[in-house]
Amino acid sequence: MIDTRCVDERTGSKAPWVTKLAPKGLTVSRVNRFFILLIAAMLNLGCYAVPENGAVSQKAEQIAEKSASDIKAKGKDETKAVHLRHGVDESAGGLSAYIVTISNATFYLEKEGGGLSSMLDTDGVDWIGFHNVAGSGWKGEYRGFPNAIHKQDGSYFHAMNAGTEPSSSRVTIETPEHVQIVFTSDNGKWQANWDFYPDRCDFTMTKVSPGYHYWVQYEGVPGGLMDESDFWYNSADNQRHPINESFIGDLPSPEWFAFGDANSPRMLYLLHHEDDLQRGAELAPEQSEDKYPDNYVSRPYMTVLGFGRSNKDKFLNTPRRFSLGFVESTGYESLEKTVNHLIAQ
Numbered sequence: 431m432i433d434t435r436c437v438d439e440r441t442g443s444k445a446p447w448v449t450k451l452a453p454k455g456l457t458v459s460r461v462n463r464f465f466i467l468l469i470a471a472m473l474n475l476g477c478y479a480v481p482e483n484g485a486v487s488q489k490a491e492q493i494a495e496k497s498a499s500d501i502k503a504k505g506k507d508e509t510k511a512v513h514l515r516h517g518v519d520e521s522a523g524g525l526s527a528y529i530v531t532i533s534n535a536t537f538y539l540e541k542e543g544g545g546l547s548s549m550l551d552t553d554g555v556d557w558i559g560f561h562n563v564a565g566s567g568w569k570g571e572y573r574g575f576p577n578a579i580h581k582q583d584g585s586y587f588h589a590m591n592a593g594t595e596p597s598s599s600r601v602t603i604e605t606p607e608h609v610q611i612v613f614t615s616d617n618g619k620w621q622a623n624w625d626f627y628p629d630r631c632d633f634t635m636t637k638v639s640p641g642y643h644y645w646v647q648y649e650g651v652p653g654g655l656m657d658e659s660d661f662w663y664n665s666a667d668n669q670r671h672p673i674n675e676s677f678i679g680d681l682p683s684p685e686w687f688a689f690g691d692a693n694s695p696r697m698l699y700l701l702h703h704e705d706d707l708q709r710g711a712e713l714a715p716e717q718s719e720d721k722y723p724d725n726y727v728s729r730p731y732m733t734v735l736g737f738g739r740s741n742k743d744k745f746l747n748t749p750r751r752f753s754l755g756f757v758e759s760t761g762y763e764s765l766e767k768t769v770n771h772l773i774a775q
Contacts, residue, residue, distance in 0.1 A: 511606040512626050522547035523562040525590060528601075530609055530626045534696075534756050537631055539624060543590035544597040544613035546575045549650070549698075551756055557689075557698050558650040559732070560589045568731040575754065576633050576646040579620055582744060583639040586615040587622055620644075630755030630772070635746070643744040646752050648700055648735045653691025656731050663688045663697075664726075665769075668762045673733070677726040678740075686769050687726065687735050690760050697760055701753040701769055702737045 513531045518524050519538040525547060528539040538548035547560040561570040571591040579586040580593075588594045596616050603610035609626040619639035625632040635644065652660040652673065660673035664687045671677075673689075681687070681702075690697040723745040726735045738746035753772055757764050 512609045512628055514601070514604055514609045514626075519547045521556065522560050522589060525562065528599075528611055530631075532626060532630070532755075533628050534758060535631075537626065539611065540589040541599060542596050543588050543594040544586060544599065544615075544622065545577060545588040545594075547589035549575070549754075551694075551696060553694075555654040555694070557652060557654065559654070562589070562591050564592050568729045573649045573651070573732050575648050575650065576752065577649055578622070578635065578644045578646050579615070579642075580645075580744070582642040582644060583619050584615055584617050586620050587613065630753050632751055632753050634749065634751040636749050638747055638749065643738075643747045645739040645744045645746060646702070646737045646750070647739065648687070648689075648698075648754070649732050650689075650698075651732055652689040652698065653694040655691075656728070656733070659692040661690050661692070662726070663690075663762055663765055668766075670762070674728045676728070677724070679724065681724045681737075684769055684773050685724065685737065686765070688757070688765050689733060695760065696756045696758050697765065699753075699755060699757055699765055699768060700735065700737075701772055703751040703753070703773070 515529050515531075517527060517529050519527045519529075519540065522538065522540065526541040527547060528537075528541060530537045530539065534552050536548075536550040537546055538550075539545070540547045546558055548556045549558045550556050558573055558575065559570070560573040563570055565571075574589045577588045580588075584595050585593055586595055586597055590596070597613045597620075598616065599611055599613045601609070602612050603625075607628060611624045611626075612621065613624070614621045614637075617639075619637070619642075620635075621637035623632075623634045623636055625634070633646065635646075638644065652662075656673070658673065661670050662673060662675075662677075663670060664677060665681050665683070665685055666677070666679070677687075685702040686699060688697045688699040723738050723740055724736065725739050725741070726733070728734070737752065738744060738750075755768075757768050759765075
């Protein structure tokens with residue numbers, strides 16, 4: 431069927447809407463002229479509506495300034511945000527990893543083993559230096575954090591090497607201010623939370639296999655390489671110690687350790703939120719006078735710091751929380767301030 435409205439318009443007949451709109455006595459051509467004059471008048475008025483004294487330019491500048499301010503503010507927010515992506519840690523041997531970026535660090539959390547394989551500062555320097563080459567020992571396969579469960583109803587929460595048993599994981603929180611990843615050992619006896627915030631990472635052992643114990647360790651390379659330019663601080667005093675000096679004893683509460691490099695403008699800190707001396711005494715009361723649950727010793731190619739560790743003995747058997755991150759300073763006062771801030775939270 432042909433649309434008769436189109437035929438009317440093409441033949442120039444008067445369409446119904448024109449009849450309704452046209453005032454009495456006006457022909458179609460007069461209606462057309464009427465609308466043309468009306469539109470011209472409106473355009474003419476619009477030209478004279480331009481504000482005087484450059485008000486338009488001033489307004490445009492204000493909008494531009496506001497946009498720039500918004501972008502700058504957004505940029506500041508983004509530097510504080512926590513970003514999660516999925517990829518591989520090439521330096522660790524191409525292992526799959528959760529890659530979490532915070533304000534001043536990037537963490538590579540190996541997906542199968544459940545431990546950190548790399549921790550990069552803002553200069554791209556890796557303070558862990560794990561890789562999975564069998565037989566590399568202190569030069570690679572032993573490194574990581576927290577390296578917590580070793581031959582204690584399994585071996586878990588270490589970047590995957592020949593001696594690590596697998597775990598499953600799931601992302602339970604993912605917001606701009608907080609990412610949480612939960613790991614569960616394949617035997618179901620151990621569980622831990624990784625919580626990433628804009629300023630740090632927290633590791634919390636949330637489930638412990640009954641009758642077994644663990645430790646939490648930093649085995650890495652301060653400033654990217656273990657050498658004589660490295661040093662450490664801890665909660666026992668305010669003195670800087672050379673990296674090859676050992677610490678054998680219980681750290682005073684709040685228990686923390688920090689590592690630095692003379693060639694780096696920052697330090698890596700590790701904080702144990704609960705004091706473990708009492709727990710150590712409960713585990714081995716007859717040895718509490720001469721057994722200490724915190725050790726630090728240097729190896730030729732990596733640090734060996736163990737919270738809840740004495741020699742090769744493990745002392746922790748309850749849920750515990752640990753924080754680690756970078757302090758953009760090499761002074762004791764900055765460390766103390768950071769630790770006190772975290773403890774107060």
